[in-house]
Amino acid sequence: MERATTLKRSDPWVRLWLGAGFLTLLAGFYFALSAPPDANQGWLVRIMYIHVPTAWVGYLAFFGCLYYSVAYVIRRKEHYDRMAAVSAELGLIFLGLAIFTGSLWGRPTWGVYWTWDPRLTTTAILFVVYVGYFVLRAAIEDPELRAKAAAGVGILGSINVPISYMSVVWWRSLHQIQSINLMTGRVTIAPPMLLALMVNLAAFSLLFIGIARLRGQIALREALLEEEP
Amino acid sequence: MEALLEARQVSKRYGREWVLRRIELSLKPGGIVALVGPNGSGKTTLLYVLAGLLRPTRGSVLRRGQVGLLSSPPAFYRHFTGEENLLFQLRLSGLEQRRREIPELLARVGLPLGKRVFEYSSGMKKRLGLAQLLLFRPAILLLDEPEAALDAQGQELIEVLLHEQTQSGGGVVLATHDPRWWGRAEACLTLERRR
Amino acid sequence: MIGQAPKPRLLARSFWLAWRDLVLELRGRSGLLAAVFFLATVLLILGLALGPAPRQLAQAAPGVLWVALALAGSLLANRAFGLEVEDGTLEQLLLLPGEREWIYFGKLLFQFSLQVSVGLVLLVLTAGLFYLPLAAWPGIILTLVLGSLGYASISTFYAGLLVRLRGREVLLPLLLFPLVVPVVLAAVRATAGLAQGDWSEVGAWWRLLGSFDVIYVTVCALLFPGILEGG
Numbered sequence: 001m002e003r004a005t006t007l008k009r010s011d012p013w014v015r016l017w018l019g020a021g022f023l024t025l026l027a028g029f030y031f032a033l034s035a036p037p038d039a040n041q042g043w044l045v046r047i048m049y050i051h052v053p054t055a056w057v058g059y060l061a062f063f064g065c066l067y068y069s070v071a072y073v074i075r076r077k078e079h080y081d082r083m084a085a086v087s088a089e090l091g092l093i094f095l096g097l098a099i100f101t102g103s104l105w106g107r108p109t110w111g112v113y114w115t116w117d118p119r120l121t122t123t124a125i126l127f128v129v130y131v132g133y134f135v136l137r138a139a140i141e142d143p144e145l146r147a148k149a150a151a152g153v154g155i156l157g158s159i160n161v162p163i164s165y166m167s168v169v170w171w172r173s174l175h176q177i178q179s180i181n182l183m184t185g186r187v188t189i190a191p192p193m194l195l196a197l198m199v200n201l202a203a204f205s206l207l208f209i210g211i212a213r214l215r216g217q218i219a220l221r222e223a224l225l226e227e228e229p
Numbered sequence: 230m231e232a233l234l235e236a237r238q239v240s241k242r243y244g245r246e247w248v249l250r251r252i253e254l255s256l257k258p259g260g261i262v263a264l265v266g267p268n269g270s271g272k273t274t275l276l277y278v279l280a281g282l283l284r285p286t287r288g289s290v291l292r293r294g295q296v297g298l299l300s301s302p303p304a305f306y307r308h309f310t311g312e313e314n315l316l317f318q319l320r321l322s323g324l325e326q327r328r329r330e331i332p333e334l335l336a337r338v339g340l341p342l343g344k345r346v347f348e349y350s351s352g353m354k355k356r357l358g359l360a361q362l363l364l365f366r367p368a369i370l371l372l373d374e375p376e377a378a379l380d381a382q383g384q385e386l387i388e389v390l391l392h393e394q395t396q397s398g399g400g401v402v403l404a405t406h407d408p409r410w411w412g413r414a415e416a417c418l419t420l421e422r423r424r
Numbered sequence: 425m426i427g428q429a430p431k432p433r434l435l436a437r438s439f440w441l442a443w444r445d446l447v448l449e450l451r452g453r454s455g456l457l458a459a460v461f462f463l464a465t466v467l468l469i470l471g472l473a474l475g476p477a478p479r480q481l482a483q484a485a486p487g488v489l490w491v492a493l494a495l496a497g498s499l500l501a502n503r504a505f506g507l508e509v510e511d512g513t514l515e516q517l518l519l520l521p522g523e524r525e526w527i528y529f530g531k532l533l534f535q536f537s538l539q540v541s542v543g544l545v546l547l548v549l550t551a552g553l554f555y556l557p558l559a560a561w562p563g564i565i566l567t568l569v570l571g572s573l574g575y576a577s578i579s580t581f582y583a584g585l586l587v588r589l590r591g592r593e594v595l596l597p598l599l600l601f602p603l604v605v606p607v608v609l610a611a612v613r614a615t616a617g618l619a620q621g622d623w624s625e626v627g628a629w630w631r632l633l634g635s636f637d638v639i640y641v642t643v644c645a646l647l648f649p650g651i652l653e654g655g
Binding site: 295304306317318 | 444507513
Binding site: 141142143144 | 242243244284286
């Protein structure tokens with residue numbers, strides 16, 4: 001068992017990441033609001049400043065989950081399992097937000113709530129994989145079995161993403177469907193908009209790292225409540 | 230002499246509860262170790278950990294030989310006959326040529342041929358389990374309450390098995406409520422329930 | 425005399441495990457028959473929902489076939505380790521020395537055989553009810569084989585993962601379906617191409633299926649021993 005270092009009430013690194021994240025978010029907010037509206041979409045384009053970062057963080061989290069799942073399979077340390085679950089949790093939240101904001105953006109802009117766009121479809125599949133991940137974790141009480149099972153699902157689900165993506169791309173290209181690029185749409189990116197987007201991306205990333213670390217520590221404290229033999 | 234089986238600081242946790250706590254055990258060739266304790270004290274769990282079917286949460290188990298396990302109740306494929314079950318085990322081990330020994334073995338433990346296991350009584354299943362152990366002769370025998378469901382004749386079979394096993398340098402770990410076996414063992418490990 | 429330690433032989437063990445499962449499946453367990461009848465009913469319902477115009481039915485045929493196969497795979501997976509659950513015999517398999525990949529391969533072979541067999545039955549039914557053209561039947565069967573292997577690779581893995589869990593009837597499809605999307609997609613498109621005599625995409629889809637099979641069988645076989653109880 002890892003000798004737990006004494007946890008201070010709030011770890012300085014957490015404060016650093018979250019602090020930096022919030023400050024950057026404020027800046028991002030300012031830039032987003034001061035950026036000009038898009039030629040085609042008007043003020044609606046502002047949803048992009050939230051939608052793109054949430055999708056980005058969602059995929060960051062997915063990579064995190066994959067990394068920690070593989071690490072657990074190799075090393076079998078409880079820490080890796082905890083962090084895999086934390087990543088998956090954040091991934092679930094952010095991907096859900098991404099799909100939701102994408103939908104919100106899509107309806108007034110292009111008239112549809114959903115397109116069978118490769119990115120969106122793959123994101124939806126990944127979302128369902130994560131839901132399954134958590135239902136599985138909830139169904140197993142023994143921590144060791146749970147960690148092993150979750151790692152299996154995490155790895156299989158993750159390697160599925162590129163394959164699914166490719167197959168949906170082929171599927172659509174055969175029917176020559178115009179692809180609505182949900183990342184930027186038919187938006188011409190002017191420099192101020194790009195700046196706002198980048199700043200928000202950075203803000204969300206910093207917040208993600210901070211939240212992940214904090215959440216991981218909470219999970220560690222929960223685990224420490226268990227007695228020694 | 231090197232021990233056939235060694236458990237060092239073995240602890241096993243299920244969820245929040247520690248079922249096994251810092252178990253130490255050493256089984257020497259020709260030796261018998263008895264596991265004693267009330268129901269629910271973790272005897273079966275310990276046997277499974279010793280067999281390698283469960284991983285200990287802490288500690289380690291060292292095995293220097295093949296392991297045979299007789300569970301309580303013993304597990305067989307119900308829709309196969311007794312001899313088909315044994316034949317399947319032989320095939321998995323690449324020992325199919327020994328299938329001739331099966332009818333004789335079943336006769337020895339007092340089992341009829343041609344009967345599917347779902348028709349067996351619990352005593353008969355035990356005997357089939359003993360037959361399997363006699364067939365494969367693993368170096369390490371782990372028996373979980375072997376005396377349960379067996380009549381006097383069946384108990385004798387256990388005696389015979391133990392005798393043959395220890396004579397040929399194998400070892401036995403025996404979880405049992407029957408005091409007669411406690412005396413036969415060189416070491417008794419007593420397990421308690423936490424609550 | 426202490427017996428010799430069994431010599432581990434991976435292929436032989438996998439074969440005998442699959443053989444035993446198939447024999448026992450045919451010998452007494454009527455669940456398989458019930459599953460086939462259920463799937464036939466699904467085809468009937470879909471036929472009623474999508475028909476009766478033959479052209480529409482024929483167009484829907486590849487999709488219908490593979491939806492039914494996806495359901496079939498999920499039902500069959502519940503039976504993959506069914507014997508081990510019912511009879512409690514997983515331990516005896518685990519006691520054998522040597523690496524445990526053979527348990528996965530044996531079960532995979534078992535599931536794959538069942539799935540292809542059920543698939544052939546469904547193929548015949550779909551040809552009848554949905555007017556699926558069978559002129560290119562060797563290609564369609566190849567698609568069936570490739571798709572079933574990919575599907576079974578995952579369903580077997582998850583069946584083993586969930587073997588002792590109680591909620592597994594719902595959990596298995598939930599975990600399974602998102603992962604088999606590429607398989608179903610590729611298989612449907614390949615079958616549609618073959619049915620229409622249009623071979624342009626078929627090769628590409630077969631390659632996708634082939635790569636999927638190789639990747640997933642490998643990864644699942646590597647991970648499987650680790651997720652078993654004593655692993």
